[in-house]
Structures are given as structure tokens and as C-alpha cells.
Amino acid sequence: MSQDTQRTRAATIRSDDQAIETARRLAAEFAIDAAARDRERRLPLNEIEAFSASGLWGIGVPREFGGIDASVRTIAQVFDTISAADSSLGQIPQNHFATLERLRHDGSPSQQDFFFSRALAGERFGNATAEPGDRLPSEHETRVRRNANGGGFVLTGRKVYSTGALFAHWIPVAARDDDGLPVTAFVARHARGVEVIDDWSGFGQRTTASGQVRLDEVELDALQIVARGRHANIDTANAVSQLIHAAIDLGIGRASLDETRRFLRALAHPARGSGASHATDDPYTLRDIGALTVDLHAAEALTARAATSIDLARDRDAPREAVAAAIVATAEAKIVTTRFALAASSKLFELAGTQATLSEHNLDRHWRNARTHTLHDSVRWKYHAVGQYSLNDLVCDPFTYANPYTKLDG
Structure with a gap:
């Protein structure tokens, strides 16, 4: 290896x-x-x-x-x-x-x-999880099979949206074993049969190299195959993953608001008819900056709240109620950071004015990045998850909100 x-x-x-x-x-x-x-x-x-x-x-x-x-x-x-x-x-x-x-x-x-x-030691783990057609994990065609010769295993499949794989030392691959059960196969980046293709052409997150991984009879040993989710029907592992996505969106929104304030102070003009002598005195601009600032603070607070909830529920032996609360708090944070990133990166142009659209500034990257990254999973299903928890005491894995929910007292 x-x-x-x-x-x-x-x-x-x-x-x-x-x-x-x-x-x-x-x-x-x-x-x-x-x-x-x-x-x-x-x-x-x-x-x-x-x-x-x-x-x-x-x-x-x-x-x-x-x-x-x-x-x-x-x-x-x-x-x-x-x-x-x-x-x-x-x-x-x-x-x-x-x-x-x-x-x-x-x-x-x-x-x-x-x-x-x-x-x-400094080695990096990438990702090869999603499959073409956005299949559910239970439908993944990537398979780990025992070698016909009786020694070790082989892995075959194709993955898309493989952010991090190109830069990795190890590529964790979501797959199913001979019994159809989910596993993660840790594949050495340069192992025989591994091909990482940098064909990501998204208009945002342009330099993530989120392309394909193709796996052709890649040889593995038992150490490289980790069984997934055998210890509990819900845990905080995916909540941590989701919260990191929320933190990324929070950072995009923060950068957008910072750029808006910079332009308003240095380059932007007040709206015609406002009577303001400077863009920073425009009453409607002040209103919108105030609203975005409140949204920023709300996004920060819900992200911190979710993180604290996960920290309290991170152990294997944590009560199911604590794990459920952490999962739902993370969904709430993801909703608010998504809204904030999209709003701040769009308002940037409305408030900063025409100069903000000049290619020399490349400020559209913030909106492109927000729009692309927030598509990672469906926020509309997170509202659904919060509602199920609040009304019916039901919780589910945060990557598969459409799947059957678990009753907390079941």
C-alpha cells in the first residue's frame, strides 16, 4: 500500500x-x-x-x-x-x-x-462516494468481492463528484460487499486499476477537481475494508460531514458580505434619488446590510449550536435522543447557512453596483461558489426532517432524508 x-x-x-x-x-x-x-x-x-x-x-x-x-x-x-x-x-x-x-x-x-x-503523518483522504444517476447507497453498483483465488479482495466501480480524490493519498470508496452490505474501501491513490479524471466543469467551486474515479479490479486487503454503520442505526458521523458543508457555506457568505462592505466604503455610489452623499449613507443599503448582518449572526449561532450538540453526542454510547438532536440541529444550521450564502453573494452586486460586475474583480465567484456548493444536498428535505422531528419525534440519517425515519422511542 x-x-x-x-x-x-x-x-x-x-x-x-x-x-x-x-x-x-x-x-x-x-x-x-x-x-x-x-x-x-x-x-x-x-x-x-x-x-x-x-x-x-x-x-x-x-x-x-x-x-x-x-x-x-x-x-x-x-x-x-x-x-x-x-x-x-x-x-x-x-x-x-x-x-x-x-x-x-x-x-x-x-x-x-x-x-x-x-x-x-500528513496523508490526505479523498472521496469516491456518489455514483452516476445519484443512486442511493443501497443501490450502488461499486462492489468489493473476495478474490477468486481466495486471497484478498478486488474492487470495481465508477464514481462521480469525487472531490479531493485527485489530491489524495487514499481514496475512501463507498461500495457494497458480497452480501450487499455497505463498506468503505480505502484505496491507495496510485494503486493499479485506479484512474482519477479531472473533468469537473462546474461554474462554481472550479478548483476542487470534483471529477470521476474509475476502479478496475483494484486489489485490497482486509485492513482496507471498513464495514459501515454496523454499531448503531443513527450516529453523528454524517452530521459532522453535513456541518462542515454548512461551515463552508458560512465562509462563502462571510466573504461575500465582507466584499460588499469593502465596495460600499471605497467604490460604490449612492442610488439615484436617495439624497445620500455616499453609498454608506443610503437608507435602503443600510437596511440590507443590517439584514445580512443579522443573517450572518444567525448562521454563526446555529452552526455553533449544532457543533456543540454533536460534541455532546459524539460517543458511540451517547443516548439516541442526543444523537437525534445533533442531527436535527445540523439540518437547521445547513438551512440557514445556505440561505445566507445565496443572499449575501447575490446582494453583493445589487448593493455594490455595476463596478462589482467587472471581470477584474471576479466577484461573481462568490455567487457561483455558493450556488454550486449549496446544491450538494437538498435543503428542502432538511425542512422536512426538522418538521418530522418537531412534530412526530422521527429522525433519520442526514444524507438520506427521503428514507424511512426512526421513531426515537422505538
Whole structure:
């Protein structure tokens, strides 16, 4: 299971505070060329290397395996901070952290020991989850089968929207085993039979390289196959993944509002007929900036609330009621951060005026990124999930809201 992908030995992060300060430092560096990377669709290879070498990609590792076991609140703040600078750089490690969380719930001790140590060493986990046609996990055609010769396993399938795979050392692949049960197969990025295709052409999140992964009879051993969800019918692993997506959207909205304020102070003109001498005195502009600021604070508060709920329900032995509350709190945060990112990135142009549309500023990247990233899953189903929980005491996995719900007292 050797690796060829570039890797710099990761630094050691020793506390949540250090993680947040490191994220702020990197965000200041990443923001400098973010507009140019987006305009030129230039993959952030050096930035990703610096990002993982900082030690931030290992902060989700539990203490018993050498990590700091950063709180979910800290992890969300790191993603918010990085995404405000460059939301593509925010999205690329999202699946890495989701994988660490899934290992916490589903990995055997030997799998946890091996893959957590890899993360601390600076190796990156990508993603190969979705399949063409947006099939449900129970319908995935990607299969792990025992080798006909009796030694090891082979993996075959095709995945799309594989954010992070191109930059990864390991690609966690969602698959089914011989019994049709869900597993995650950890595939070495450069193993024989693995092809990562950079064909992502979305108008937003342009530099995430969210293309295809094709797997042709890839050989695996038992250590690389993690059974999924065998310990509980609901857990917080997917809630962590969802909350990171919310933090990315929060960062996009934050950057949009910051750009709006900058333009209003330096470049924008007051609306004709307003009687204002400066754009910052326009009464309707003040009203809209006030509304967006309230939306920002609401999004921050619900994201922090969801993170705290997950932290309280993160253990395998947590009460089902606590896990359910964390899942629903995360859905609420995702609703509000989606609305905020879309509103702030659209109001940017209305309030900042025609100059904001000039290609030299590339401010449309914020709306393109918000519109693209918030399509990751259906917010309309999150309203449905909140309603089911509030009215009927029902909860379900946050990636499959359309699936049957679980009664909390069942």
C-alpha cells in the first residue's frame, strides 16, 4: 500500500486554539491568489500541500491515537475561516474529515490505528462516494468481492463528484460487499486499476477537481475494508460531514458580505434619488446590510449550536435522543447557512453596483461558489426532517432524508 502522491511531513497541532490560529494564518495566504486561481481554473496543488502540512488535517484524530481530538466546533471554525478565503480549498478536505469521523464510529482498532496515524503523518483522504444517476447507497453498483483465488479482495466501480480524490493519498470508496452490505474501501491513490479524471466543469467551486474515479479490479486487503454503520442505526458521523458543508457555506457568505462592505466604503455610489452623499449613507443599503448582518449572526449561532450538540453526542454510547438532536440541529444550521450564502453573494452586486460586475474583480465567484456548493444536498428535505422531528419525534440519517425515519422511542 505504498504512496506516490507528494507529501510533506505534517506539523503537530497541540490545541484547538492553535488550530484556529493556524487556519487564520493560512487563510490570509490563500486569499491572495484565490480570485486568480478561480479565473484560470488553476488547481491549488501548492496550497493543498501547505494546508495538510500545517497539521490541520489531523486535528480530528482522537487523543488515544495521538491527535488532539479537536471539538466539532473548532473544526467548523477552521472550515469557515478557510472557505471565506477560498471555498474550493475549504471543500477539498471536507471528505477527509468526514472519513476521520466515520473511522471513529466504524473502524476496527487496527484500522483506526493505521489510518489515523496516516492522517497525523500528513496523508490526505479523498472521496469516491456518489455514483452516476445519484443512486442511493443501497443501490450502488461499486462492489468489493473476495478474490477468486481466495486471497484478498478486488474492487470495481465508477464514481462521480469525487472531490479531493485527485489530491489524495487514499481514496475512501463507498461500495457494497458480497452480501450487499455497505463498506468503505480505502484505496491507495496510485494503486493499479485506479484512474482519477479531472473533468469537473462546474461554474462554481472550479478548483476542487470534483471529477470521476474509475476502479478496475483494484486489489485490497482486509485492513482496507471498513464495514459501515454496523454499531448503531443513527450516529453523528454524517452530521459532522453535513456541518462542515454548512461551515463552508458560512465562509462563502462571510466573504461575500465582507466584499460588499469593502465596495460600499471605497467604490460604490449612492442610488439615484436617495439624497445620500455616499453609498454608506443610503437608507435602503443600510437596511440590507443590517439584514445580512443579522443573517450572518444567525448562521454563526446555529452552526455553533449544532457543533456543540454533536460534541455532546459524539460517543458511540451517547443516548439516541442526543444523537437525534445533533442531527436535527445540523439540518437547521445547513438551512440557514445556505440561505445566507445565496443572499449575501447575490446582494453583493445589487448593493455594490455595476463596478462589482467587472471581470477584474471576479466577484461573481462568490455567487457561483455558493450556488454550486449549496446544491450538494437538498435543503428542502432538511425542512422536512426538522418538521418530522418537531412534530412526530422521527429522525433519520442526514444524507438520506427521503428514507424511512426512526421513531426515537422505538
